[in-house]
Amino acid sequence: MSTAAIxxxxxxxTVLVVKPVPLLEPLDEPGGTVVKMPSRIRQxxxxxxxxxxxxxxxxxxxxxxxxxxxxxxxxxxxxxxSAVEVLNGVRSVHQLSRWLDARCMSSLTTRARLHAExxxxxxxxxxxxxxxxNVHLLHPQPVVHSVHCSCISPGIFETAxxxxxxxxxxxxxxxxxxxxxxxxxxxxxxx
Numbered sequence: 300m301s302t303a304a305i306x307x308x309x310x311x312x313t314v315l316v317v318k319p320v321p322l323l324e325p326l327d328e329p330g331g332t333v334v335k336m337p338s339r340i341r342q343x344x345x346x347x348x349x350x351x352x353x354x355x356x357x358x359x360x361x362x363x364x365x366x367x368x369x370x371x372x373x374x375x376x377x378x379x380x381s382a383v384e385v386l387n388g389v390r391s392v393h394q395l396s397r398w399l400d401a402r403c404m405s406s407l408t409t410r411a412r413l414h415a416e417x418x419x420x421x422x423x424x425x426x427x428x429x430x431x432x433n434v435h436l437l438h439p440q441p442v443v444h445s446v447h448c449s450c451i452s453p454g455i456f457e458t459a460x461x462x463x464x465x466x467x468x469x470x471x472x473x474x475x476x477x478x479x480x481x482x483x484x485x486x487x488x489x490x
Contacts, residue, residue: 364450371475372448374398374482375458379471382407382489383441383464386414403487410489439465 362368378398384390385407392408399407444461451457454477462469474486 368448368450368456371456371458371482372446375448375460375473375475376443376446378473378484379446379460379462380441380443382471382487383462383469385411386489387441387465388415388418398482399484399487403484407487444468 378395381390381395385392385395388411392404392411395407396404442463444463447459449457451474456475458473458475460471460473462471470490472486472488473484475482476485477483
């Protein structure tokens, strides 16, 4: 048995009275539970089925953070893609300054510099083979495969992103915090 809130109005204020309501004919479908409403509840002639009852509707839970979660998930995919491009040397780290705080900027700059030095050392060792074969390596754009976003508290989200680089998949974890109306990445881990 579930409960339903029925408002009763008086002259001065509105009083909310909670009464138990039985569920009628629960139907299980793959997408969730469908409850057929009794025929005495009518919303208008345009919404009635031929039998004179209100059509069955799905019961859904409300998610107050859904809009923010979608925004943060989209941002985290783009920031992860840009961070991998920074590591590959295709993008400047200063292009991410709007979304990263100072600690994340300095750690990404250091990691990009170390990665570039390591790539130069590998290129020096294999430079003779590249000249013989006349093969040039292009920088393909990283592809975001999945983004998982969870709300930690109001104004704080943590995301996990799986992204495909040239030859491997990478995992990235980010923490977003709302500061002065803007989302900033306050923690960034690249696997």
